Amino acid sequence: GAGVSQSPSNKVTEKGKDVELRCDPISGHTALYWYRQRLGQGLEFLIYFQGNSAPDKSGLPSDRFSAERTGESVSTLTIQRTQQEDSAVYLCASSPGGLAYGYTFGSGTRLTVV
Amino acid sequence: RKEVEQDPGPFNVPEGATVAFNCTYSNSASQSFFWYRQDCRKEPKLLMSVYSSGNEDGRFTAQLNRASQYISLLIRDSKLSDSATYLCVVNLSGSARQLTFGSGTQLTVLP
Secondary structure: OOOOEEEOOEEEEOOOOOEEEEEEOOOOOOEEEEEEEOOOOOEEEEEEEEOOEEEEOOOOOOOOEEEEEOOOOOEEEEEOOOOHHHOEEEEEEEEOOOOOOOOEEOOOEEEEEO | OOOEEEOOOOEEEEOOOOEEEEEEEOOOOOOOEEEEEEOOOOOEEEEEEOOOOOEEEOOEEEEEEOOOOEEEEEEOOOOHHHOEEEEEEEOOOOOOOOOEEOOOEEEEEEO
């Protein structure tokens, strides 16, 4: 596609429920990244995919968080048993894989846990 | 010490002013450097890459000082539309995370 697409754009969920966030990267981009941004805060790295493998999962805050990627395509970030502190904007980015290019971000999913 | 450190600001400047931001990074072997811009409640967008010899894009000039491990962004003749948070981004050599983002410097250009 023309850009990185994320869905849903907004999600309100009850505490304790599971949520699934989706990211569709730019076609041909081998690298995919998930970040979290709490209100008024900086970007917090979550996980990085190269193809469908995840060389770096060190940013996932707890075992309630998991992510998958199908080939060099769609990725899903799953949060189980959501807590109020999970409320944030979840941003996905993709890149061609080389470090010279920077990342292109999607517009994010705004998650609110009530 | 943070891996990528920026003055959070806020910087409040009048329209037409020149403003400069600095950013320091921890790893002397870092290879790639960028400035991103993030508008309120929007995603970060690539503003410009930073090359070793320095580079300019219109009113924006980016410079790299490897010896002192900092990069800078200069904005000349600032416009109201330049109001945003500017993120310093560095590839910390050897990092599997590829790029590390600073916390950002907030700029408000006042009429």
